[in-house]
Amino acid sequence: MLFDQINRELELTERHLLVLKKVIENGPIGILKLAEETGMPTHKVRYSLRVLEQEHLIKPSSHGATAGDLAEEFIGKFEGNIGNILEKITQIRHIGDKF
Numbered sequence: 001m002l003f004d005q006i007n008r009e010l011e012l013t014e015r016h017l018l019v020l021k022k023v024i025e026n027g028p029i030g031i032l033k034l035a036e037e038t039g040m041p042t043h044k045v046r047y048s049l050r051v052l053e054q055e056h057l058i059k060p061s062s063h064g065a066t067a068g069d070l071a072e073e074f075i076g077k078f079e080g081n082i083g084n085i086l087e088k089i090t091q092i093r094h095i096g097d098k099f
Contacts, residue, residue: 015040019048020057024071028064 018038023029026037031049035042049065052058056070 015044016048016051019045020052020071020074023052023058023065024067024075027058027066028061030064033064 019034019040022034022037026033029037031042031045034040034045034049038045040048049058052065053060053068055074056068057074058065058071059068060066
C-alpha cells in the first residue's frame with residue numbers, strides 16, 4: 001500500500017528516538033541494559049545505536065553509549081521538526097478530503 005513505507009519509517013524513527021532518549025537520560029548505558037529498559041531485542045537496539053552514532057547523536061564509550069556532539073542541537077530542533085512533519089500530514093489529509 002501507499003502508506004506502508006511511511007509507517008515502517010515512523011516505527012523505525014520511534015525506536016531510534018526511544019533508544020536516544022534512554023541514552024541521554026541514563027548514559028553511559030550498554031546494549032543489554034537498553035534492551036531491558038526498552039523491551040526491544042538486542043539486535044534492534046544495536047542497529048538503532050549504529051544509526052544514532054552515524055548521526056553523531058550518541059557516541060560509544062568503554063562504559064556504554066553516551067550523548068553525542070549533536071544531541072543537544074537535535075533536542076533543540078525537535079519540536080520544529082515534528083511541527084514540519086505534522087504540517088505535511090495536514091496537507092496530505094487535505095488532499096484526501098477531495099476524494
